[in-house]
Each structure stands twice: as C-alpha cells, then as structure tokens.
Amino acid sequence: MSSPLLTMRGIRKSYAGVHALVDGNLDLERGQIHALCGGNGAGKSTILGILMGFTRPDCGEIRIEGKPVSFANPTQALQAGIAIVQQELSGVPHLTVAENIYLGAEPRRRGFVDFPQLNRQAEELLASLGFDIDPRVPLASLSIASQQLIEIAKALSRRDADILIFDEPTSAIGEKDTLRLFEVLRDLAAAGKGIIYVTHRLAEVFTIADSYTVFKDGARIETGRVADITREKLIESMIGGAIEGEYVKENVPSDRPLLDVRGLSRAPWFDRVSFTLHAGEILGIYGLVGSGRSQLLDTIYGLYPADAGTVWVEGREIRPGRVRAALGAGISYVTEDRKHSGLVLCASVGDNLSLSQLPHIQRFGFIRTALERAGIDDSIAKMRIKTPGPEQIVRNLSGGNQQKVVFGRCTSIGPKVLLLDEPTRGVDVGAKKEIYRFVSDFTKAGGAVLMVSSELDEITGMSDRIIVIKKGAHVAEFPREETTQKALMMAAV
Amino acid sequence: MHITQPAAKAPISLRKYGIVFAFLGLCVLVSALCQLKVVQGAWPENTFLTVNNLMLILHQISVNGVLAVGMTFVVISAGIDLSVGSVLAFSGMMAASMATRSVGVTPWSDTYPVIFPIIAALGVGALCGGLSGWIIARFRIQAFIATLGMLLAARGFTMSVTGGNPISGLSPDFRWFGTGKLFEVIPVPVVILALVFLLAWVILNKTVFGRYVYAVGGNEKSARTSGINTGAILIWVYVVAGFLAGVAGVILTAKTGSAQTSAGSSYELDAIAAVVIGGASLAGGVGRLTGTFFGALIIGVMNNGLDILGVQSFYQLIIKGGLIVVAVILDPSRKQAG
Amino acid sequence: MHITQPAAKAPISLRKYGIVFAFLGLCVLVSALCQLKVVQGAWPENTFLTVNNLMLILHQISVNGVLAVGMTFVVISAGIDLSVGSVLAFSGMMAASMATRSVGVTPWSDTYPVIFPIIAALGVGALCGGLSGWIIARFRIQAFIATLGMLLAARGFTMSVTGGNPISGLSPDFRWFGTGKLFEVIPVPVVILALVFLLAWVILNKTVFGRYVYAVGGNEKSARTSGINTGAILIWVYVVAGFLAGVAGVILTAKTGSAQTSAGSSYELDAIAAVVIGGASLAGGVGRLTGTFFGALIIGVMNNGLDILGVQSFYQLIIKGGLIVVAVILDPSRKQAG
Amino acid sequence: ADAPKARIAVLMYGNKAEFVQLMERYGKEHPAVKAGIAEVTFYDGRYDAAVQNDQAQMAINTKQDAIVVNPMDYEANIDIATNAKMAGIPVVVTNARLNTDEMTAEVVSDDVLGGYLEAKDVLTKLGCKGNVVIIEGPKGGSGEIQRGQGNEKALAECPAGAVKVLERKTANWSRAEALDLMQNWLSKHPGKINGVIGQNDEMALGAIEAIKAADLNVKDFAIAGIDGVTDALHAVKAGEMTSILQDARGQIQGSIDVALRAVKGPDYKPMSPIWEQYKADLAWADGQSKRYDIPWTVVTTANVDELLKDRN
C-alpha cells in the first residue's frame, strides 16, 4: 500500500495576534484534482505558502509520500516536486515572457542561457496550452489576464513536479482560457500528478475537482468527494449558513439618466462608445479579456484623457481627464486591480477607508478625527470587513476583505454612479453576496452602476442591461429579458 | 479569524517604540564606558550624563534634525531629497547677504530687520524645493535625479551670490537664532527644532495633507484613483523639505556666524540616515516623525559620545558605520517597514 | 490581446537608443560652442573634437565608468551602493601598501610582483561588497543603510591602514595600470574600462546570473517562487560592485600615483547618476549597460566640455545640474522605466 | 600688445574656501592680466586630485601657454608637473607643494613653518604651561601633515610634560565641524582646556564659537589659526586669536610672474607689487629660482588694521 502523495497535519500559524491557521490539515492523492475551499481569510493561501516554503509554520507536520519534509524556502519545495501558481502574483515585469516561464530553469549551454532554445521551448509550451502569446515580448506589455496565463504556463512547465498548486488561477482570465486550463489539468491528473486547486467560483469546483477540503477559521472542517456533495451543502459548510438566491437584483431602473457617455474614444483601446446609464440601473459591460473594458472605465473616470467624446453626469458635462472632476460629479470607481490601483497596501484599513472622504471631513485642513472614526466604523460594519481593527495594515487582510475595503472607500463619499471593474474578483461566496446586496441597495437608493465583469453568471445575474464590447467597439446590447449567456458569448467573440 | 487583542498590543507597542530602546541602549553603553574611565581613575567625573552635555547634543542635532523632518516627508512620499545640504547653503548665503552688520538701510538701524534675512532664507529654500518637486511631479522623473540636479545647481547658486566668498559679520539679532538662549538654558536652535517637530507632527498626523503624503508614497496610483492630486502633493512635499533646509540654513549660519559656500556638504546622508534609522522605508508610505527624532538623536549621541570617549577618528568612522547598521537591524519595526 | 508588432518596434528602438541621441546632442552642442570661439578668433583651433581630447574623456571616465558598471548590477537588483567611493579608497590603499617601490621581498626585485597589489585590491573590494550584500540579504535591511554603514566603515579602514597617511612611491609596474598606453595611443584604463563593460555585458545579458539579477530586482517574490536563491544573488551583486570598486581603486591609485584616504569621496553620486541617466530605475528590474556607458560618457563630456569652454565653476555646477535633469527628461525610455 | 595674450591655466584644488577666492581675486588683479598681456582661467579641481590631473591634461591638450597649479595633494598631482614638462609647458606650483622637481618653480609658503609659528604663539601665550587641543586638517592631507609637523616642533621646544595635548582630531578644515568638536571637548574637559591650535583659521573660528556658546570667555584661551581669512582678522582685532597670514596675493601673483617669465623670456620683468613688498626676504632672481618662499606674517592687533584695509 503506497502512502498518500501529500499529508499535512495540525499546521498552525499566527501573526501578531491573528491566527491564520489553527489546525490545518490537507490530504492529496496522485491523480487527484483536489479543491481547497473556504471563505476569505480561511487560511488557504497560508497553508499553501507553508507547503511551498514561503512561511514557516508554528507547528505541524508535512509528509510527501510518507516521508516527513520541511521546506525552508521555495527552492527546496521545487526540488521536492512542488510547483505553485500563487494568488495574485505577477512575474518579473521587464523580463520576456519566455524568461519568466523558465525563470530558475533556463536551458543552458556552458553556463550561458541558451536563448534560442528558451524561446523555442516557451513557444512550444504556449502553443500546446493554446495561449496566444508571443514569448519574446516583455511581460509588462501584457494585460493582467495574459500575465496570469504566463504564471500558469510557468507552473505547468515544471514537468518534474508531482504536486501542482493553483491558488485562484482563473480570477483574472477569461472563459476560453479557463476551459483550456481545465483540459490540461485533467491530462496532468491522468498522468498521476496531484493537483490542489483553490477557487471562489464554485462552479469550477464541480467542473474540475474530484475531491475537496473546506477550511474555515484556519482549520479543516470537512473533506470528501465532490460527487458526494451539492453546491448548497458546500456553501453551507464554508460560511456556516445557507445562501439563498445568490444574485439579489430586485430593483427596476427609472428613466432618469445619470451618466451619459457620448462617442468616447481613446486609441487604440476603444472607439466611439456611447451609452446612457439611468438611476437605479445596473449596466453590465461584457467582452473578452483584453477587449478594452477597463480602459473605457479608466477614461470615464478621468484617469486618462479621451481622444474624443464627452462624459455627462446628470446633464452636466464633466471636465475630461480629471479624476477630481469625476469624483466631484459623483462618480466612484472600484478598479480591477486592487493591489495596484485600489489600495494603499502598507497603510491601515482605516486610512484606506477614509482616504477619499478626507476633503469632506476636514476643517482648515485638519481631519476631524471623530467624524473620520465614525465613517470608518460605519464602513467596516456596512461592508462586514473582517479585521482586528481599523489599525490593521491592509496588506495583512485576506483578498476578499481587501476588496471590501476598496468598496468601503469608494462608497464613503456617497457617490451617484459606481464604476465597477470585476468587482468580486477573489471574493468568497459570502462576501460576494454581501457585495451584490450592497450594489443592489445602492441602486435601489437611486444610484447607478456600470459593471464590467468576465463572469457570465455574475453579469447576467446582476445587470438590467448588458453592452458587449469587442476590440474596443460597442457591438451589441441586450436588455435583461433577452440575455442568455450563449448570446453574450456569441456577440463577444 | 480569531483576534486575541492583548497579544496584539504588546508587539505593536514594542514595534512603535523599539527605536526608543535602541536609543536608550546606546546612551547606557556610552555612559557605562565613561563611567568605566571614571572608576579606572582616568577621568574625574562622568561628563556624558550631564544636563549640559545633553543640551549640547540637542544643540548639535538641531540642524540635522530640522533637515530630517523635511526628509521624513520626502521619504514617506517615496522620494529622496539629495539637495537639502546645498539648499541649506544657498539659503544660508541669501540670509547672510541680508544680515550683515552694515547695510545702512534704515535710519534707525544699520541692518535690515532680522525678519528679512529669515524670510529670504525660507523663501529661497521653499523655492528650490518647489522647483525640484515640480520637475518630479511634472516630468515624472526619479527624485534621485531631480534632486541630484538641484544638489549641483543650488551649490552653484550659492557660489554665485558672492562669487564664492563667505559672508561674515552677521548682525547680533540674526546670530541670536544660532547662539541665543531661552531662559538662559535652552539654546534657540533647540527651541526651533522642537517647534519644527511639533508643527510637522501635527501636519503629518492630523491634517489631510499629511494623510495624502502617506497615501502618495504608499501607492501613487491608488492615491490618484482616490481623487488625490498627487502632483500637487509631491510638489508641496519638496517645498516642505526645501523650506526646512532654509530653516536649517538659518540655524547653521547663525551658529557659525558665517555663510560658507561649502556649508552643508553631504548633510543629506545624515538626514536620510536619521529618517531610515527612525523606521521609515525608502520605498515610501511608512515612517514616523518620532522615529526620525530618535534617529537624529542616535546619530547625535554617537558623534558626541565617541568624541567624549576620545575615540580616534578612523575608529569613529568604523564604529559609526557599524552602529547605524546595527540600530536598523535591531529595530523591531523594520520587518513591518520592509 | 492585440499585439501590433510593427507599431511596437519603432518606439522600442527609439527608446533603446534615446540616450545615444542625448549624448550626440551634447557633443554637438559643446563642439559648436568651441567652434564659435574659434570663429571669434579667441582660440587658435577647436580642441574639443580631437582624438587626443576624446581619448582624454574616455580616460577621465574610466574610474566612474567602472564604478557605474557595478552600480548597474546593484540598481537593477533594486538596491543602491553608497559605499563604492570608500571601498575604492580602501582597496586603492591596500594595493598601494603592496606596490611601493622598496619592500625588498625577493632577491631579484624590490617589489612584490604587480599581481599581488592587484589581487589585494580586488579581494578587499569584493570582501567589502560581500559584507554589505550579506547584511542586506541576511537581515533584510535597506541597501541604503547597509551601504551607508560601509561608506563610513570602509573610509575608517582606509585610514587605519597607515594611520591616515597617503602612500606614494608606487612601482612603475603598478602605475602602468593608470598611466600606461597600449599601441602608444589607448590608455590602459580605457582598455580596462572596455574589458569591464564587455565582460559585464556578457554576464548581465547572457548568463543565468544576469537574468536572476533582473528577476530579483523586478520582483523578488516571483524570483523566490521560481526557486532562485535571492539572498545569494544579492550577495553576489554587491560582490560585483565591490570588486569593481577595487578595479576602480587600482586605476585611480595607479593614475595619481598615490593612495589617499580621501580618494573617491562622493564618487557614488556620479556612478548612480550615470546609471540612472542611462535609463535604469532605482525601483529595480530595469537598466542596461549600454545606457550606463552613455550615461558615464555624458557626465564625462559635460565635465570636459565645460572645462574646455572655461566656464566658471559656479555656472558649471548650475549647468551640470540642469543637464542631468534634462538628459533624463528627454530620455524616451524613461516612461517605460517609471 | 600685438603679441598674442599668454594663456595661463590656473588649476585650483577646489573653489569653496575663502582663501581660494582670494587667490582668484588677486590673480585677476595681476597687473599683467589687467594690461591684457596675459589671460588667466581658473579651474575648480573639486577637491579631487584625479580631477586636477585630468584638467592639467586638458590644459596641455588645449595648448595653454603655462600652467599654475595649486595642488590638492603632495604626491597624487606629481603627474601635472611631469606631463607639462614633457609637453614643454612651464608649470608653476603654488600654495601647496608637490613632491617632485619637474616643475618650473614653486611659489609657496612653508607649511611646516606656518604650523610652527601658530603653535609657538599659543605656547608662548600659555608660557609653556597647561593643556591644549589640536584641531587638525583632513587626515593624510599635506596640509595636515606639514602643519602638524610644525605644531610638534613647537611643542617639543617646551619642557617635556609641561604642555599636555588633551585631544587631537580632524574637523576637515570646516568651521561647523570644529564647532561641534570643540563643544564636545569643552563638555568632556570642563575648565581644563587652555589653548587651541587650529590648523586653519576656519577651525579656530569654530572653536571660538564653541567657547562662546559654552558661555566661557574667549580671552581665557590662547587660540591660533593659519591663513588670515577675513573673519580671522576680525577675531584678531577683537583680541580673540592669532592668525598666521598666508599671503594669497604673494603666492598667486608671484606664480603668474614666474610663469610669464618662462613664457615670454628674459625680457619679462615682474609686474606684481609683491616683489617690492617682500624685497627684503624674497629675491626675483630673474624668475629662475626653483623655489620662492612667500613669507608668513603673524597677525596681531598691531598689524591687523593694515591687513583688513586690503579686504572688501
């Protein structure tokens, strides 16, 4: 009887006052795709980080094929046959795609990097994965989605790895690439590798995984075969309660226009996009990854000046290319990449939450602390942010809670129009529901929402109307009643 | 998530005040070494731990302390200001050119009222800082390069004021800012230092501007998305640094009684060292003025203590180099700052 | 993903070679000003654009160029090395102490073979660099602080070698490295500079180590995840910088014929300036040796040109400060480097 | 004045000290320059011997007629003299010395003597009794070494053990550094320091400021410095110190005369008034001497007013 590929027992890890892991247990067999589930902050990334040698556990035991191991750094883990796609980790921006994929495992000839071989290998790998990316361009020139694909390709390039770990690999990539990834994963499992897969998209769990483990509050509370569990049961064990009706859109838009975008263009991203957003409405923007949706939102918000076109809020044109003009007109923007443009990671939760609000709670330039504190407490409560207190540094929050902080900041100024770009990226089902409820309440109170999302469920579930963007041009529009996921896909490709 | 509050408190306070312990440790060390000499009979008394000497240390750090306050703003904003030493010299020279004893401008006095040279110095300082800041914000070039340019240019301007000659013979009113004493004990530069720290602390911790400085330094893109005019904040940060270089210029010139073209050379290193020893990260977004204060104090005690112990100058350099590194290594807030 | 290859190519090549145009522009400017003097009859001939003078410029930048090569590695790795000037002085002093004319070590010669002082200098340099690197990698403290400590300590060590005295009377063999000429035209330091650039270029662009330097500087976490021993890479990067400071120490000492305790003071600024003008970002991950080379050349032409034009020293400072900033602003690769 | 102007490159070690400024000023006031016979260009060596060597090479390349050099270092700048000689360009060393005899001539003041004179003055005031401190120039520089030798020579002339050197450390020629240093010493040795030997005036002035800041009476100390910068002259006038005047005009104008003699040949007659002023101690010798020693002047209350008149 051979030992299981991987067992982790009684792993414990705490940071100054925060117990990230209390009793982490995990089992993995060869040939298995194992889903690791749990709410934001359940400790999933932490236990994987420990396995990979990023962090030292306070105590606990790890065995690979029955032999106890302990990795002081990722090099040792890699040598032991473990490879990882880390959550929200990008590669080295100014190295080329090929260099990134084979970083640490370059083909060499007499101590020199064999660049022709390197590029050939990368080209073959990318082609075999069906990722349409030139291996010779610098990583920084790719979109986030493509960068994420490169991270995946990198893990898959480790042919000697027995254990492959994917920590939310699909949070930034499109449907097509996701399906392609799944095929590859199945092949790998069939070849006898063990795969750990973390995702907040429960549909994926049921599509790809054979078995699952649920973490909650830093401990394993359940493990079993996917075939033996339903979606509802999984959610229940993850968040300790049932969720009925995930999407909570229940409002009807008025016909009072709030945001008017007329012929907005910015080469080469998008061209002459026009639409009107009404009070109480959620307007979805769908498109393939890289179709220019984020650029459109950036431009509406004034982060970049448009080449042509105008943006109107409540019948008044706002000065283009000025964030503060947009903010002043009541537009608020939850960006796609919270780490790069949403949060000040090294600052506290409180400082982040009040950042946009400061001009409204000051006197002669001095912050009115009581008002600020009240606003922060309000946001924490309203968004149900799990944090030891407003002093906690945002970097130390789990991904989902970080996203809630962005929401909290963006809504603290009482906006009329919310621009949302992939608003539930990396957010657990519970928090997702809270975000949807919040968005729904926001529109009910007369606000309007412009939402970019690559998740078909989400966009069809929430939007009153959906615009499809293709290569930067507005190609189709669907009212709620006529929307089907298939029609959307068809319009987008 | 289980949050155990009491456990959380202790390390945080140690983190916050680690620098204080580093400072006290250094004082105890120097004091012990002095005491040893006394016990050995080499010295009649321990002259390190006297009120006089402690006042002296504060007096000596006043220039670096004022510069370090400005540098704290800059470093928190993820910048660096290499030009503070030159700007100090330039504003000192400007002040001196208006504070000489015999201009004969008004019927009742042969000097300009002392407020004129002061305003000139602070104005010139703020202007130089503003120029650096504008270049950084407008052209998005690295602060290192913009302020390196200013380091050279301001030194050139300093020399151009008098063609390279020093200016001496400053009015007693002006010299009071360097040599005067309040209540016959507290040197005026120390009072200025205290005021600067206090004011800066309030600005950095209590005002919207202060908060924006942290935000811009922590993540400029997020700050922009949050509606902050990051360019304006950057400019003001360098204006503050330049203004305080002007203040330091007044103090140094008034203290030595002469404005020299070579004044303040490489003072930027000491100022940055104070800020970084105080726990700030050059990556931006992190830093505290109390940390900077103790950082400046540690450097001051080191200079004073090594002189008092009579350590040879080359050992002094080696020890100083080592101590700076050790102080930062031992600082428990360091990991935070990363 | 729409990657439009042809459109992408053009700006990249402009980006890559923008610095070359900046350099040529500067040359044309200086040359034109010289020509003007000739036309006005003030000068007999245009002495700027002569082989002699261009060789002189290369000769002049040899020390800074070699330092800047090491600094390029450091800056790409997201670090900074303030200690290169002091380490230069220390290794120069060590070399000189073994290269004096009359040690009388062997029966057939009164000096050590010239290889000994060379090895001593390079070894001492690499050791100092290694120590800085080890501190940075082991204790994860900011490179600024670790190398500031080394800046002070190495200067102290330099003084301790002879108690502060300079060393002169170096053997002709040793002096050849600073004053010799190959084929009677090319100064040996220029040859060394060329070799250093060539070798470093190969290491940085063709070897695994070079790739890892970019990786560590561009994204340390990603590098670590890829199984790179980032600590070791960092240590080696500082070893390279220290080693090259040793090379520069040999050149400078051999050039002036005397090892001074004050040698190399604030050379780090020029080295960093060359690297940053060359397009590297102090945030790490970006930088090219060809850029650094032209960065060093720009500084060299500036110094030489302004002296040839006989510009007064305070205008020189102002112009230099301005030109450094302008060179970086005009560099089209700058936006990329961010 | 049909002959082309003689172009003289003057290489200064730096440009940030008052003494250098005085040299520049007197250099430009040289009668030959004013008369349009010669043109002098001053170069700033940025306190770096290597830079000065490069500037000398540039001066040779640009075919200047003569070089006057105020070297940063005794050894490191020797090549200036050697290379200029090889190129057939006369080179005059001024202010500080070079350890070679390849130069056309030296026009200097003897630093050992200067150091001796200042220390002697302090020790005489103290009656060879008490404690002194020495504030030194940058370690290893020729100024520090030679003035230090002079200091020692004077100290050795006192009975053994009569004068104790309590402390000695460098303040890098800087007033601000000397101020801090002296403050620390006063704090360490309350009431014990009787005399201060500053190896230049700036540092002596820094010590004076430190004494004042400690609320002590400057007149209780015997203090001396070297150079005769304007502030020091004022301090001498106030009875606070003694300064040993190094004659900037003598050095630079003497150098220019010697250089012009080498360029123009035996017909050239020295134009600077200094030869008249020092005629007792300094012979022109047709500009052919290897070394011209510009005398030091001990500045006391007696002669200070005369010297001050020349400033501003």
Ligand SMILES: Nc1ncnc2c1ncn2[C@@H]1O[C@H](COP(=O)(O)OP(=O)(O)OP(=O)(O)O)[C@@H](O)[C@H]1O
């Ligand atoms: N460096 C740290 N300092 C303090 N707390 C931390 C740190 N890193 C993680 N934590 C905390 O540990 C807990 C577990 O985090 P972890 O990242 O493992 O969650 P997760 O299950 O991966 O969540 P998500 O699904 O949002 O990614 C969280 O409460 C987080 O705030």
Ligand SMILES: Nc1ncnc2c1ncn2[C@@H]1O[C@H](COP(=O)(O)OP(=O)(O)OP(=O)(O)O)[C@@H](O)[C@H]1O
């Ligand atoms: N920094 C960059 N440099 C070059 N191209 C970029 C950069 N950022 C994005 N792009 C490209 O711009 C195009 C539009 O990107 P955008 O992010 O707006 O698309 P999107 O529809 O929002 O996709 P996603 O779902 O990935 O956010 C894509 O082709 C992308 O590859």
Ligand SMILES: [Mg+2]
């Ligand atoms: Mg996670």
Ligand SMILES: [Mg+2]
């Ligand atoms: Mg997008």
